Amino acid sequence: MNAKSADKIATVVIYMISGIVALILIAMLAFILIRGVPNLSWHFLTSPARAFEAGGGIGIQLFNSFYLLILAMLISFPIALGAAIYLNEYSKKGRFTTIVRTAIEILSSLPSVVVGLFGFLIFVVQFHFGFSILSGAIALTFFNLPLLTRSIETSLAQIPNLQREAGSALGLSRWETVIHIILPAAVPSIVTGVVLSAGRVFGEAAALIYTAGQSAPALNFTDWNPFNISSPLNPMRPAETLAVHIWKINSEGIMPDANAVSAGASAVLIIVVLLFNLSARKIGAQLYKKLTSA
Amino acid sequence: MDNITQKLMQKSESTKKDSLGRAVSLAALSLIVIVVVSIFAFVMSRGLSTFFHDGVHVKDFLFGSTWNPSVVNPQTKQPYIGALPMILGSFLVTFLAAIVATPFAIGTSLFMTEIAQKRGTKIMQPVIELLVGIPSVVYGFIGLTVVVPFIRSVFGGSGFGILSGTIVLFVMVLPTITSMTVDTLKSVPRHYRESALAIGATRWQMIYKVVLRAATPGILTAIVFGMARAFGEALAVQMVIGNAALMPHNLTSPASTLTSILTMGIGNTVMGSLQNDVLWTLAMILLVMSLVFNLVVRAIGRRGEMK
Numbered sequence: 001m002n003a004k005s006a007d008k009i010a011t012v013v014i015y016m017i018s019g020i021v022a023l024i025l026i027a028m029l030a031f032i033l034i035r036g037v038p039n040l041s042w043h044f045l046t047s048p049a050r051a052f053e054a055g056g057g058i059g060i061q062l063f064n065s066f067y068l069l070i071l072a073m074l075i076s077f078p079i080a081l082g083a084a085i086y087l088n089e090y091s092k093k094g095r096f097t098t099i100v101r102t103a104i105e106i107l108s109s110l111p112s113v114v115v116g117l118f119g120f121l122i123f124v125v126q127f128h129f130g131f132s133i134l135s136g137a138i139a140l141t142f143f144n145l146p147l148l149t150r151s152i153e154t155s156l157a158q159i160p161n162l163q164r165e166a167g168s169a170l171g172l173s174r175w176e177t178v179i180h181i182i183l184p185a186a187v188p189s190i191v192t193g194v195v196l197s198a199g200r201v202f203g204e205a206a207a208l209i210y211t212a213g214q215s216a217p218a219l220n221f222t223d224w225n226p227f228n229i230s231s232p233l234n235p236m237r238p239a240e241t242l243a244v245h246i247w248k249i250n251s252e253g254i255m256p257d258a259n260a261v262s263a264g265a266s267a268v269l270i271i272v273v274l275l276f277n278l279s280a281r282k283i284g285a286q287l288y289k290k291l292t293s294a
Numbered sequence: 295m296d297n298i299t300q301k302l303m304q305k306s307e308s309t310k311k312d313s314l315g316r317a318v319s320l321a322a323l324s325l326i327v328i329v330v331v332s333i334f335a336f337v338m339s340r341g342l343s344t345f346f347h348d349g350v351h352v353k354d355f356l357f358g359s360t361w362n363p364s365v366v367n368p369q370t371k372q373p374y375i376g377a378l379p380m381i382l383g384s385f386l387v388t389f390l391a392a393i394v395a396t397p398f399a400i401g402t403s404l405f406m407t408e409i410a411q412k413r414g415t416k417i418m419q420p421v422i423e424l425l426v427g428i429p430s431v432v433y434g435f436i437g438l439t440v441v442v443p444f445i446r447s448v449f450g451g452s453g454f455g456i457l458s459g460t461i462v463l464f465v466m467v468l469p470t471i472t473s474m475t476v477d478t479l480k481s482v483p484r485h486y487r488e489s490a491l492a493i494g495a496t497r498w499q500m501i502y503k504v505v506l507r508a509a510t511p512g513i514l515t516a517i518v519f520g521m522a523r524a525f526g527e528a529l530a531v532q533m534v535i536g537n538a539a540l541m542p543h544n545l546t547s548p549a550s551t552l553t554s555i556l557t558m559g560i561g562n563t564v565m566g567s568l569q570n571d572v573l574w575t576l577a578m579i580l581l582v583m584s585l586v587f588n589l590v591v592r593a594i595g596r597r598g599e600m601k
Contacts, residue, residue, distance in 0.1 A: 007496035014409060017401030018418070021472075024465060025421050028436060035439075082322025090316055100323060103330040109519075109588055110333065111526025111580050113553050117560065118333045121340065125565060142329055149326065173308040175315035196427075203429025206528040206553075210560060246431045247529045250438055259439065266432045273427045 029270070036267025039260050045268070048218060049245065054257035058265050060216040063232055064239035068133055068212060069202050071235065072140035077194065080145055084152035089164075089178050108146035115143050116207035124211060131238040136212025143207050144197055151193030155186040187291060192284035199276035203269055205243035213238030214248050242269055334581065341578025344571040350375055355575065361539035361555075363569040375572050377552075379541045381579065384551040386456050386542060387531060388524045391463035392471075396517055399471035400506075407479040408501055419476075425469040434533035437462035442534055449546045454536030457545040462530050467520035474519060478512025479505060514594050522587035526580060528553035552576045 043057060050056030083104075091097045119139030129135045159182050167177030183190075216239065219232045226233040240248065246265050249258040305313075344350050350372065358376020366373050406414030441461050446453030482505050490500040506513070536548025537558055556576050563570040 003496045003499055007498040010498035010501070011409065014401050014405050017398055018405035021398050021402045021468065022418065022421070025425055025469075028465065029421075029424075031436060031440065032432065079322045079325055082319040083326055086316070086319035086323045090319065100327055103327045106585065106588055107326065107330045107333075109522050109526075109584050111528065111553065111584060113526065113528040113556060114337060114577050114580050114584075115333070117556070117574075117577050118336060120560070121336055122332075142333075145326055145329070173312040175312040176308055178315070199427050203427070203431070205429065205431045206557065209529075209557065243429050243431045246435055247533065250435060250533055262435050263439075266435050269429050269432055273429070274424060277424060277427060 032263070032266050032270055035263040036265075036270075039264030040267060044264055049216060049261075050255070052254060052256075054255075054260075056255070056257075056261065058242060058245060058261070058268070060219055061240055061242045061245045061265070062268065063219070064133070064212070064216060065202060065241040065243070067232070068136050068140060068208075068239060068241055069198060071133065071137035072144060072201055073194070073198060075137060076141040076144045076148055079141070080148035080152055081190075083145075083149045084156055085178055087149070088153050088156040089174060089182070104146045104149060107142070108150070112143055112204060112206040115139060116210050118142070119207065120210040129236065131211065131213025131215070132236045133212060133239045134235045136208050136239060136241075137235075139207045139211040140201050140204060143204060144201050147200070148193065148197050151197065152186075152190050155189035155193060156182060158189065159185050184291060188284040188288035191287055192280045195276050195280035195283060199273045199280075202272055202276070203243050205241070205247050208241055208244050209247070212241065212244070214240050214244055216240040216245070337574065337577050337581055340571065340574035341581075342575075344375075344568070344575045348568045348571055350568075350572070355572070356381070359541050363572050373568060375568075377572070377576060377579075379539050380550050380552045380555050380576065383456065383459075383535065383542055383549045384525055384553070386549075387459040387463055387535070387551060388521050390456070390460040391467055391524045392517055392521045394460065394464045395468045395471055395520060399468055399475055399516070399520075400513065402472050403475040403479055404501060406476055408497070408505065422469045422473050426473060430466065430527060430530040431533075433462055433466050434530035436465075437530060437534040445546060451546050452536065452548060453546070454534060454548045455544075455546045456535065456542050456549050458534040459531045459549075459551070460545075462534050463524045463527060466527065466530060467524050470523055471516045471520040474516035475509075475513050478509045478516065481512070482508045511594050511597065515591050518587055518590050518594070522584055525583055525587070526553065528557050532557055552580055556580075 045057065045062060046059040047057030048060050049058060087097070087100070091100075116139050119135055119142065123129045123135040123138055124131060163181050163185060164177055167181045168174075172180070217237060218230065220228075220230040221232055223231045224233055225231050226235065228234060229237060242265055246262045246269070249255045250262055255261065344355065345352055354372065355375055355377055357378055358374070359378045360374040360376045361379055362374040364373065402418065406418050437458060441458050442453040444453075445451075445455070445458050445461075449457070486504050486508055487500055490504040491497075495503065531551050532554035535550060535554055537550050537554050538548035539550045539555060540548070542549040556573055559573050560570070563573060
């Protein structure tokens with residue numbers, strides 16, 4: 001076989017392979033959206049789930065997902081920001097930095113079940129938090145920290161050293177340079193990173209089944225006192241999220257319309273992740289415009 | 295005069311702030327390290343107590359093929375705690391998924407970087423980025439409603455098993471491997487390609503003999519990352535594999551993985567009992583394996599550094 005026909009055959013094969021892949025991927029997205037979207041209605045999105053009869057919704061699960069996401073972000077963002085600032089602005093090359101980077105890398109590759117089980121062992125059992133939003137939020141924080149730290153660090157590293165030198169030349173301390181010069185310049189890409197990681201956290205289930213629990217007690221949406229047990233804001237109540245709900249109704253199989261509910265819930269999950277992905281770039285670009293007068 | 299000396303000798307306001315800021319950010323960083331260390335410490339201590347506290351032999355655990363921790367074997371007076379079915383299941387789905395996904399991932403990334411850059415970046419890139427972010431339960435749900443019935447109608451049986459798990463994991467790791475491979479292919483310097491074409495290579499010769507060779511370490515890293523993701527994936531696999539802790543004797547019989555038995559069992563056992571301890575040992579195996587994948591990635595990176 002001469003080189004030219006080999007080239008032609010290879011090209012055809014590559015076209016076929018990528019065609020198949022594109023087909024699989026598009027078919028999957030289409031399947032979820034076509035199966036799921038017809039199930040979506042205001043009633044479905046707001047009413048509580050029903051265990052043994054058809055016609056339940058995902059209202060509480062949807063609220064839980066967002067509440068957990070916000071709590072997890074509130075805990076993990078400051079930690080990740082601090083860690084990234086130290087890694088990018090203060091640390092020197094050396095043994096400590098190598099160890100830290102290795103630790104972050106390992107944490108990011110741990111299976112999320114293991115992270116969830118660790119949260120279960122420490123917070124649910126040892127600290128007696130029980131299956132609660134708080135335990136779930138902390139488990140999600142562990143899961144989220146390495147990725148968020150890395151993405152913020154990359155954002156900081158993209159700011160040219162000229163800016164740091166300019167800060168020093170003006171007599172600013174390193175910390176002042178970071179707070180007043182580097183961070184504002186890095187805000188757009190930090191925000192993009194945060195929103196992208198939010199999409200990942202939103203769909204996480206394995207870390208939550210043994211920390212935030214698999215039950216969604218009824219909530220009283222008129223009671224916003226976080227210390228009341230039926231208040232949506234109470235961080236000590238068990239909270240099944242949307243992703244956990246999909247897993248649970250499919251593996252238990254006692255809900256008669258489990259298929260329709262999970263199709264609808266999957267569609268909601270995908271749409272939310274899609275919105276996060278799209279808005280991440282948009283918000284980043286807009287912030288950049290606003291902050292840099294470029 | 296004294297005033298000025300004092301001012302010069304003392305730390306200035308901004309130096310103090312600087313040390314404070316440095317200390318706070320260092321504390322945040324240390325917190326992450328502490329989390330990693332304590333995850334290992336706690337999971338290991340629980341996992342190892344199977345061997346030290348309950349007196350199970352490592353050999354029986356790793357190579358025993360019967361898993362039924364709540365029943366005691368009358369001959370050895372030991373419960374049935376052979377974890378081989380799960381270990382085998384995990385490795386089987388991981389390797390099979392990686393083997394199936396690799397050619398597809400490489401083909402697609404070649405399409406995106408070497409053959410049709412424009413269409414590749416415009417259509418495929420966003421789709422693949424979106425798929426990396428799709429929650430694993432959604433993959434599991436698709437597996438349960440599409441893949442399992444399909445396998446059932448083609449091969450008979452229940453449809454649950456290694457094959458269904460492999461297919462679901464294949465679709466899950468495909469975007470991960472593809473997007474990392476695309477990055478490596480893009481980092482192959484342009485002049486490599488130009489030199490190959492200039493000495494008369496066809497496009498395929500250029501791809502096969504130059505681009506792929508230069509990108510081999512990166513592609514291997516991408517595959518190992520995909521495998522690490524597949525090995526640690528819990529719910530998507532658990533939904534389609536059947537969760538029967540039996541030795542997998544063919545690809546379509548119900549089987550189980552470490553993660554699936556772990557997620558099913560941990561809530562139904564009492565802390566500190568042998569039945570619970572062996573589950574933590576499974577978690578420990580997961581932990582050790584993710585460490586191994588990490589080391590492999592490092593080794594590849596060190597050997598494959600471009601000089």
